[in-house]
Amino acid sequence: xxxxxxxxxxxxxxxxxxxxxxxxxxxxxxxxxxxxxxxxxxxxxxxxxxxxxxxxxxxxxxxx
Numbered sequence: 509x510x511x512x513x514x515x516x517x518x519x520x521x522x523x524x525x526x527x528x529x530x531x532x533x534x535x536x537x538x539x540x541x542x543x544x545x546x547x548x549x550x551x552x553x554x555x556x557x558x559x560x561x562x563x564x565x566x567x568x569x570x571x572x
Contacts (some may be wrong), residue, residue, distance in 0.1 A: 510545040514568050517561040518543075530557040 518528050518539075525539040532539075534553060541547035542557075549557070558568055 509571065511543050511568070514557065514561070515543045517563050517568060521561055523560075528557070528560060531560045 518525070521540055524530075525543070527537045529536045529539045532553065533556065534567075538549075538553075539546060543547050554565060558565055561568065
């Protein structure tokens with residue numbers, strides 16, 4: 509399932525996939541795969557993404 513909420517939050521923070529990846533210690537490809545729904549991140553990576561985007565786990569990763 510695509511993670512549109514993550515992409516929207518990233519764009520709102522004016523971060524490229526590459527810049528977000530640098531902040532969270534992952535590759536740009538990993539960020540792209542999470543956003544496209546092709547990669548299920550670890551809880552550690554989920555928390556890093558939420559911290560970088562100023563969001564909660566529910567804001568970004570809760571399924572609707």
